[in-house]
Amino acid sequence: MRIFDPHIHMTSRTTDDYEAMYAAGVRAVVEPAFWLGQPRTSVGSFVDYFDGLLGWERFRASQFGIAHHATIALNPKEANDPRCLGVLDVLPRYLEKDGVVAVGEIGFDSMTDAEETVMVRQLELAGEHDLPVMVHTPHRDKVAGTRRTLEIVQQVGLPPERVLVDHLNEKTVDLVDDAGCWAGFSVYPDTKMDEDRMVAILERRGLDRVLVNSAADWGRSDPLKTYRTGQAMLAGGYTDDDVDRVLWRNPVAFYGQSGRLLLDDGSLDATVGASAADFEGNTLQRGEPVGLA
Numbered sequence: 331m332r333i334f335d336p337h338i339h340m341t342s343r344t345t346d347d348y349e350a351m352y353a354a355g356v357r358a359v360v361e362p363a364f365w366l367g368q369p370r371t372s373v374g375s376f377v378d379y380f381d382g383l384l385g386w387e388r389f390r391a392s393q394f395g396i397a398h399h400a401t402i403a404l405n406p407k408e409a410n411d412p413r414c415l416g417v418l419d420v421l422p423r424y425l426e427k428d429g430v431v432a433v434g435e436i437g438f439d440s441m442t443d444a445e446e447t448v449m450v451r452q453l454e455l456a457g458e459h460d461l462p463v464m465v466h467t468p469h470r471d472k473v474a475g476t477r478r479t480l481e482i483v484q485q486v487g488l489p490p491e492r493v494l495v496d497h498l499n500e501k502t503v504d505l506v507d508d509a510g511c512w513a514g515f516s517v518y519p520d521t522k523m524d525e526d527r528m529v530a531i532l533e534r535r536g537l538d539r540v541l542v543n544s545a546a547d548w549g550r551s552d553p554l555k556t557y558r559t560g561q562a563m564l565a566g567g568y569t570d571d572d573v574d575r576v577l578w579r580n581p582v583a584f585y586g587q588s589g590r591l592l593l594d595d596g597s598l599d600a601t602v603g604a605s606a607a608d609f610e611g612n613t614l615q616r617g618e619p620v621g622l623a
């Protein structure tokens with residue numbers, strides 16, 4: 331099984347996770363820029379975070395045989411903090427960089443006017459930079475938030491096939507399918523979507539324009555939920571080719587619209603595990619490898 335996790339926050343995960351993901355078949359990921367839990371107080375914190383996603387984290391993933399991409403944006407929650415609005419001015423510089431495969435994650439958190447203003451501006455930026463966009467739907471008032479999100483996408487005029495609406499469930503998937511956007515599902519350990527519900531949704535609406543992700547971050551989550559969904563699909567009678575379509579070819583098709591996927595990078599075949607390579611003088615090694623000391 332080859333797996334492309336289209337939404338996972340590796341910055342908050344360990345090297346054990348990278349090793350387990352590689353062993354399960356994960357060969358590529360997209361890490362969306364998001365809220366860090368601790369509120370940021372200046373634009374500089376975002377700049378360093380964005381640089382970390384595109385630099386250090388991509389290097390770290392490469393040491394475990396995984397191609398790492400990012401989406402860049404001002405997240406919905408911090409769109410409400412006036413101290414963070416200057417991020418909109420630095421985004422154009424980041425939206426031109428290699429490995430940046432979409433604007434995201436944008437969307438609604440509490441559905442405020444400030445969130446809407448920032449969402450509209452970032453949808454426009456996606457158009458200006460010819461990038462797809464990844465939209466998060468709120469955890470509260472999900473149906474109303476999804477409906478309003480789709481209205482705004484339509485008003486801004488982005489082609490629906492370049493828009494991914496994420497964190498969907500049984501109540502919101504039809505709205506997104508009817509709009510012609512891509513449908514994203516985050517499969518979590520004990521809340522929201524689980525792998526059996528995910529398979530039931532696939533059986534009902536088919537395998538077109540659907541992405542399955544673990545959305546693993548610093549909260550309770552499981553970076554192998556993509557793999558477990560693949561297993562649940564096989565147990566439900568789907569073929570290996572069906573699983574490959576959902577877990578690999580669909581994310582490649584969606585994020586490939588950026589023209590910036592890094593999948594031909596020779597490092598994917600590199601020795602797995604921390605190597606002697608370094609990133610600005612920093613390595614993943616802690617002491618000399620056994621046998622060389």
Ligand SMILES: [Zn+2]
Nearest residue numbers: 362364435545
């Ligand atoms: Zn996320």
